[in-house]
Amino acid sequence: MNKFDFSSVHGGKGYQEGHTYIYDLEGTSVTSVPDAQGDATLKLKGTVELSVKPDCIRQIRLKGVQINGAVSIFLFVPYVTYS
Secondary structure: OOOOOOOOOOOOOOOOOOOEEEEEEEEEEEEOOOOOOOOEEEEEEEEEEEEEEOOOEEEEEEEEEEEEOOOOOOOOOOOOOOO
16 A cells, blocks of 8 residues: 655645645656566656545545556556455
8 A cells, every 4th residue: 555645745834624735746657577578657647635634634636637658568457346
């Protein structure tokens, strides 16, 4: 599981309950697999809205997400099963 640490993004100050903070997100993910030819490159771009709720709850909403790039190795899609 990935965890995001936004503590340094807002100038190290605490977030205020009831507020929503908006950030532009842009990045590149490069995946390599041993014994495979080339890398898979994925470019991500979008807007992140971080809302501060009561009881130390943080809500992250992604908007306008763009995913570009050819995945040359494989595409892994996790799934969840319920019983």
